[in-house]
Amino acid sequence: MKLRNINPLGAVDLPLVGRVLEPGEVFEVDDTLAGRAPSTSVDEDSGEEVHDLGSGLLAQVGNFEQAGAKDPLGPPVPTEEWSKAQLLEAATRRGIDVAPTAKKADIVAALTADATPAPEEDQ
Structure with a gap:
């Protein structure tokens, strides 16, 4: 698992x-x-x-x-449909530092970027 x-x-x-x-x-x-x-x-x-x-x-x-x-706070991928409180909670649980004054779009962007796998490096 x-x-x-x-x-x-x-x-x-x-x-x-x-x-x-x-x-x-x-x-x-x-x-x-x-x-x-x-x-x-x-x-x-x-x-x-x-x-x-x-x-x-x-x-x-x-x-x-x-x-x-699936994230228990909402759909699998954070969207602006989530409440700001849900987005901040998801960020906290994932260890993403987001200011409480951040806009919902910025929090979604941080959560989405965190979920995106890093590109593989050429060897």
């Missing part, structure tokens, strides 16, 4: 993969190590909420997310 480092501290040393992960870096791990994100569901019999704390790296909300997964 492919995951992305969204740790707000930036680069993080992850001994489980044997290296330092850069901010926003996508890396691959097996499904067991990736685990699952925390979730809440309703028990059909009792009607009570059941909280699953998750497991593995995906249980570390705010540190790792599944790469290519």
